[in-house]
Amino acid sequence: MKQHSLLDKLRRVLSILLNLAVVYMEPTAIRMSWEAVGDQTLTFYTENSNIFSAGVCLLVAVCQVWALISGRELPRWVKRLKFLAACCLTMTFLTVVFVxxxxxxxxxxxxxxxxxxxxxxxxxxxxxxxFVSFVFLEREPRLSARNIPLALVPTAVYGAIALWANYQRLWTGPYPFLLVYEQTTRQTVLWSVGILLMNLFYAWLVWLAGGNRR
Structure with missing residues (x-):
């Protein structure tokens, strides 16, 4: 069992606080979303990725409390889930800004x-x-580069469902690049490939920023 230094303990406490902040804010945010668009709320990548991330943050906070008590590290599979959540929300933030x-x-x-x-x-x-909690406060255990492609899974699953729902006319959008009947098949394919490549690049940046190396 590893003895944590005072700095390690401070990082864990700050990690708990930031993760619980996400858990605290999410019910307010999802209520606002529901009031604005009703049952269309769960058609958005943003809402789905934030709900997923809030669940992961609750799990991380609980595990960090246990780590403080036991002196153990954060379980690797929990760190992997937090990596996926960080990639999803980084994707959300940067897509909002640049797309x-x-x-x-x-x-x-x-x-x-x-x-x-x-x-x-x-x-x-x-x-x-x-992002801040993952990159600065949850640096252990380190993740290998093999974890980077896993960040594509949530985006690919959402994209497949959203494109199918748009093709079946069950959804309209909710993002402009999902409007399959308002663009050519080539444009849809290019958007899909471009977004996945962008997601992979962001995942690599998040992985690197988190102190992971080959």
Whole structure:
């Protein structure tokens, strides 16, 4: 059993606080989303990734408390789930800034998408809390590079369901690049490949920022 230094204990306490902050904010954010779009809430990657991340953050907080008591490290499988959550929310934040904001120039762009209603939590505060806690406070145990492609799984699953639902006319969007009947098949394929490649690049950056090396 490893004895943690004072700095390690401080990091764990801060990790617990940031993870619990996400757990605390998510019910408020999801209620705002539901009030705005009703049962369409769960058609959004943003809402799904934030719900998933809040669940992971609760698990991490519990495990960190146990780690403080027992002197053990955070279980690797829990760290792996936190990595997936950090990748999902980093994807959400950067897609808002670089992809979605240009679609809404007359509605305030980045300012509107990062500060209004539930978007303040889902697009800004939750992603920041999850990224900061993963990168600076939860550096152990280290993850191998084999974990990087796992970050594609949540995005690929959501994308497959969303594209199928749009093709079946069960959903409309909710993102412009999912509107399969308003763009060519080639555009849909290019968007899909581009988003997955972007997701993989972001996952590599998150993995690297978290202090992991080959």
């Amino acid at each position: 979605l904001a240009p679609y809404y120039p007359n509605e305030g762009g980045v300012r509107f998408l990062l500060t209004e209603s539930s978007m303040l939590y889902h697009h800004l505060l939750n992603p920041l809390c999850v």
